[in-house]
Amino acid sequence: MNFASSVAEALDAVCRNILEAQKKSGRKQGVQVVAVTKNVGMEKMREAIEAGLSSFGENRVQEALPKIEAIGKKVSWRMVGHLQSNKVKKAVEYFDAIDSVDSFGLAAEISKAAKAKNRIMPVLLEVNTSGEPSKYGLSPEKTLEEAEKIAGLENLSVDGLMTVGPLANEEKKLRAAFARLRQLFEEIEQKKIFGLLFRHLSMGMSADYPMAVEEGATMVRLGTAIFGPRTQNIENPSASSGFIPRQASG
Numbered sequence: 001m002n003f004a005s006s007v008a009e010a011l012d013a014v015c016r017n018i019l020e021a022q023k024k025s026g027r028k029q030g031v032q033v034v035a036v037t038k039n040v041g042m043e044k045m046r047e048a049i050e051a052g053l054s055s056f057g058e059n060r061v062q063e064a065l066p067k068i069e070a071i072g073k074k075v076s077w078r079m080v081g082h083l084q085s086n087k088v089k090k091a092v093e094y095f096d097a098i099d100s101v102d103s104f105g106l107a108a109e110i111s112k113a114a115k116a117k118n119r120i121m122p123v124l125l126e127v128n129t130s131g132e133p134s135k136y137g138l139s140p141e142k143t144l145e146e147a148e149k150i151a152g153l154e155n156l157s158v159d160g161l162m163t164v165g166p167l168a169n170e171e172k173k174l175r176a177a178f179a180r181l182r183q184l185f186e187e188i189e190q191k192k193i194f195g196l197l198f199r200h201l202s203m204g205m206s207a208d209y210p211m212a213v214e215e216g217a218t219m220v221r222l223g224t225a226i227f228g229p230r231t232q233n234i235e236n237p238s239a240s241s242g243f244i245p246r247q248a249s250g
């Protein structure tokens with residue numbers, strides 16, 4: 001990857017790549033860019049807002065809270081990393097959406113916390129489309145069944161599905177994972193398990209988002225493609241996990 005010198009330039013390239021992927025596939029879905037800002041400092045975050053980004057993804061509650069407090073609600077905040085039970089209340093209080101609902105138990109806890117706060121929490125269900133044991137997510141075989149159970153919970157708005165593609169840089173494997181998520185999405189849609197807000201397919205990260213858009217992504221989660229390699233953004237190296245593991249807990 002080549003890295004642009006500014007967030008605005010990088011975003012420009014991202015938009016061009018998204019348009020090109022849509023042209024290639026003939027799809028015309030709207031694609032929302034979620035800027036993943038883990039390890040990204042305040043200065044770059046402000047630059048991102050200036051460049052027009054309005055949706056930020058964080059994968060750790062602890063790292064996100066001070067940023068949300070400093071920047072506020074002029075942008076929306078999405079929790080994209082695995083959410084631990086003891087952080088559910090804070091996540092429901094601070095975030096606008098939780099994209100990483102990977103079990104019925106977690107969905108139930110979010111539902112309970114949302115009810116206590118008298119709000120409806122927008123969420124996405126995370127599916128482990130690659131089957132890699134290091135990844136979180138519902139297994140594709142069980143997703144439909146779990147979705148039906150989750151649909152019975154109060155104070156949740158299930159707006160779509162999310163996946164983290166396989167680590168392998170193999171186009172065939174990546175496409176298969178993205179296509180699997182789209183297929184599950186269509187099945188859930190046809191069965192009318194959730195309401196009309198069920199509309200998002202969050203898939204594709206810096207290394208693979210053009211392919212994800214070709215396969216139908218409506219939301220791409222981009223860190224490196226917008227902010228450059230994470231090691232350059234780290235302000236507090238001891239709090240950082242860098243690139244590995246790809247999906248940290250929070």
Ligand SMILES: *Cc1c(COP(=O)(O)O)cnc(C)c1O
Nearest residue numbers: 036059080205206221222223224
């Ligand atoms: C870090 C992260 C991203 C963005 O990763 P890049 O490869 O830097 O684009 C996307 N989704 C999740 C869940 C992440 O943790």
